[in-house]
Amino acid sequence: MRSSRYSTLLRILLAMIALAGIVFWFSDTRDRFELGMHPEQHARMPFEVNADNRRVASLQQEAEHSGLVKGSTIDSLNGVPYAGIMQFIEIVYPASPGESLTVDFRRPDGSSGSAVITLAARQTLLGVPPGFASVFWRSFILFDLLPLFSMLIGYWVVFVKPDEPNAWLLLVLLLYPAVVFAWGTGFATGEWLLFRGLYYELLQNFGVLALVPFAVYFPERSRIDVRRPWLKWVILAPAVVCGLLEIKQAIGQYFYGGNSPAFAKLMTQVDRFDNALALVCVGFYIALMSDKLLSASTEDARRRLRILLAGTGTGVGALIVVFVLLPDLGFSPNTPAHLWAAYLGAVLFLLAPVALAYVVLVQRAMDVSILVRQGTKYALAKATLLVVQFTLAAVVTYRFLLPLLTQKQIPRDQLWQAVVFIVLILLLRLGFSRQSKNWLDKKFFREAYDSEQVLNELSEEVRKYTESGPLLKTVAKCVAETLHVTQIGMLLRDGATFCVTQAVGHFPGNAGTLALAVNSSTIRNLSNTNAPAELYREDPDAWYLMADEVERQTLDDLGAELLLPLPGRDRLMGVMALGPKQSEAAYSKSDLHLLQVLATQTGMALEVSELAHSLAKEAAQRERSNREMEIAREVQERLFPQEMPMLLGGDVAGHCRPALGVGGDYYDVFPLQDGRLGLAIGDVSGKGISAALLMASLRASLRGVTLDNPRDFAKLMDKVNRLVYEASASNRYATFFFGALDPVTQVLECVNAGHNAPLILRREPDGSSEILRLEADGPVVGLLPFAPYSEQSVQLRAGDLLVTYTDGISEAMTKDDEEWGEERMMAAAASANGASASEVLKIIFAEADKFTAGAPQHDDMTLLILKLNSL
Known part of the structure; x- marks a missing residue:
């Protein structure tokens, strides 16, 4: 909370600085235009x-x-x-x-x-002839847009990283060009003159000083400063004193008719000394950055420094060559014939602020060669496609349009040519242009183009897999192509180790021999956090520091920079180890979010696949059918809650008794991320193994769609319906009820898909009881691709008893086909006055069995009871 408030205050400060900078730039630009357009009026x-x-x-x-x-x-x-x-x-x-x-x-x-x-x-500024076009191209483009571009980049960097001191130093450096190219106070008078003069003097006197701390602390503290921390103050302290004296001199000159002769004489020496200090600051910056390039502790730091020196050297060097050296040689870039040189210098200067922003913002920098190579390839490819598109358009025009335009009247039998022309132009514009752009983006910058779309689609697709091999191969290949990851290892549990089952890229030796022990630090961390673990070896987390040499060597052989857990319901199903990106960039927050969702869905799919394999293998062995049912029942039993979550102010109990060992009834109780308690019960059509498989798919779908803590339950049920519809046969469906109880407010929000309406047994203060029926309704899930659902919110009271059940309970029959019925079921619940949820559940089952008197159970019987404590 404190950090968030601090960041907000810093952003408010940034907004004030940005307002001052934009106002200064705008007023300076406006005055420059006014003088360029109408010098004779001033x-x-x-x-x-x-x-x-x-x-x-x-x-x-x-x-x-x-x-x-x-x-x-x-x-x-x-x-x-x-x-x-x-x-x-x-x-x-x-x-x-x-x-x-x-x-x-x-x-x-x-x-x-x-x-x-x-x-x-007046005469025109900088000798630019009067007129809008001349002022725009020879003054505004060169002397106004460059500082604006630098200024906006500086604001953006600080807005993204307000807590980063280097970002604020960068902002000062990128504000400095605004006063270097500025016209000073322009036509300003009064308060505007005071504001512009103060802003101008502050940046002129202190802007260049930001080079010193930036050189000392970016991207890591200089070893020279570690040994001699006083050295930077030898430069900064006198420079600050000189700056303050110059501001005092300016105040005297502007408002008090001048300064004393002694002070004026002193300031003559101060000006010379201050100019020398400015050169010392630049030299100090170059010396420290060069030393850091030789002594950087990490390769990432060296990459940042190479990019920084290349970008700033090219940008500032271009300005010096074009606007300082060339004019001394008689080559003036301000003349119309040589204006191209000025523009070239301006474009090259843009590399300086871009390089500064890049090295401060990115978590892991790319090398200069990669940046240049990728950017050059992209530019050449895009230019080539533009030429191809223009050529095709010219051919189509020449072939179809020109013959028609040469005729005074177009015959009806040739109208088709006009239609074909229009269609072809639309195809070129909307088809070829869009497809070529998409191809370029996918080829060079696919991460920014479609990683979110591809990974989201993949996370939905993995639920349909029932084989772990194709599932892991598809996931690994898609992630590698989408994010341009060079190495990916998919590890699944095999006894006491997690072994590489699927791999993308080249690994030392045989990738199949790489394994992590179940009790290793890596696996323990992933199991405990159930979250991605970034492996940044230059600044490692505690779990990596606790790893032994063998484990670290395995991670190095995997090339791991990001480890993703593939979670099951109550255990870790596997691990996805991702190596570096081809771009050398770090994994972004968006990458981590999408990959975590994908990993969760993959883990669930592995669990469903494991369940499906277990059931299918046993079903194939008909001579061991009894054992098959037992195994299937045990697997299905593991899908039900093994331990009920604690509920503030009440308790929950549930039980399923299948008719044939395994069945299609389903109930679930699990906590949501916001503290609510999720309650689910369902009844799949049919019985046996097929119903159990669909039940498992229903459970996985529910757990998947509740990961994001939904509030719109009608939309949630619609997602579950579509997922079950895609994963089941056309004649398979399920009734389903889902609700979420807020234990603090005791509000129950729920949605019902064709299931028996849950009942609330409420006792009034006078001792009477009332039975309430939840009214939320909708069609069954899995039968139709799209179906409408309504949701309901109910305020529960202390002492309320919520009974959710499948029709196997209410429709329990005697040997004479007499049905037990809902009334008898609620009467049994009412007889357990003051009992806990588990006791009520036992009483209802006992009364149902007593009524049927040993008659065969014809359907799965499932109860889920919620009991709120009385006041």
Whole structure:
């Protein structure tokens, strides 16, 4: 909770910083456009003032013609005593060319003077000709979009990882280009001038300092800093002091008419020292990163550093070459003929913020060669497909459309050509284009394209398998192709070990000899957590540290980076060991969620397969039919709850007595993830082994669809219906009731699919009793592919007795075919006043047996009783 609140506060801080950055960028861009579009509408500064001593440093023609002398000291502007650059800006920026400015001054010889200056129009910024197209292509694209792109990437990185200090350092670095390319304060006046000036000064003076801590701590702490932690402060401390002094100097220049001569003289030295410190910061960054590349403790850290150095070196180097070195050689990228060089430098610069964001965000970085190779292949393949698509469209147009357009009137017998043309163009646009894009995405970036769809479909498909071999082969192959995993080992339990049964990829020696002991640390961890276990050897979890050398060697031979448990009902059915991805990227949260659902369904399918094999094998041995029934009964018995969950304020009891050793009746009691208690009872059509198999499928389907803790029970029953329909013969179906009890509120939510309506026996304070019938209804499951269901919510009371049953109980018959009936059953339940659920269950069975008086049991008899304690 505390961590979540802390992350929220950090995101609020990020939102405030983002707002400030976007406002600064937008106002700077707007002013740049205004000056580029309408320079003649804005007055220029007629002279420049030394901001520290108020002396005129340079003159424009209009100021020189008015009599103002270079070196003069400004006393007042328009009759108001001079108070700093802020006052000068407030007068000139809102003025139009042709307006006058009165300046009172003192000449270098001490004499006083006054000048009336007629303000002249500004010239365009950076020599860009006026006009939207020129400003857009030669100013906005190069000097506004680049800092915006860097800024947005920085915000995104911090939003994704607000608790990561390196992400905040990265944000400062990526905000820095916004002031490097900015026009400063632009046309801002008043509060806007104060805001833009403060934002500009803060980033200008402190932005580059973020290089030092970033170099020290990313991706791991520098060994130089470990040995000499004071070294970074030798750079940072004086740099911070210099930055604060420069901000103080700017405040004096803008608002207080300048600074004292001693302070101005000091700041001349401070500026030189600060510029040298900026170069030291850059050199310190390069030195530490280079040292880390040689001494990184993990291969992942080395990959991050290689990507970082390659991306930033290419991006920043491109700017230096294009905008610094080439102009010194007479090759100006700002001229129309050489504008392509400026764009090339801009595009290459984008590699710097992208590389910075990538190395901070990813859990496991890919190598530079793989990034370049995959990106280049994708770009070339996509360009080739675009050329093919254009060529086909041109051929179709030339063959079908042009002959029609050359005719003044199209004969009716040639109208088919127009129809064919339209159809072919639609096929090219909607068919070929879409299919080619899908193929490219699957080929190069399939993880981001269809892993969710494929794995979700596979998790639904595995329920239909009854053979473990094809099941494991299909799952392993699909996961390998979908996520581009190089090695996968499927381990199933064989006695005291889990052995590799199915493998994808190349393993040292024979993969079939690789095994993990049942009591190994890996298996114990998977059994206890029932959750995926990531194996990050550079920062291992406790279970890996407790593993012995043999176990670690087995994991290394498997190439395991992710271990997924394949859970059964009450034991681990198997383990899926996944190796690294071809991309070298880590498994994402989405990957882990999808793989966990798939592994759960696979484990259930293995359990169902195990049950089906057990029953089918015994059924094939007709000479041992009695033993077959016994084995099947034992297997089926294991599917029923072996131990009832504890229920706050009540207890639950259930029992199934099949008519033929095995049957189709089903009941289940299991806790849901939100604390509710799930109650289920069903009756499969038919008897014997076929009914038991469908019962097992029904149970697996229910357990599968309740993994996500559903609240919409009508939708839940619809899923169960479709799953049972797909897994059963056309003449097989089942009645089914499912409910969930909240032990705190004692609210029962339920849905009924053609089953006998459960009954509630409620005793009133006066001693009388009332029988309530749950009204939720719907058709049986497994008979129709789609069926509507309604759900019901019932408020239970203390002392209530819920009786759910199959018709084998209520329709128990004597030898004379007299039916026991629902009334007798509830009368037996009422006679057990104050008894526990298990005692009520025993009484009902005993009364039913007493009534039938030894008559053969013609149907499975199942009871599930819920009893709430009295107040």
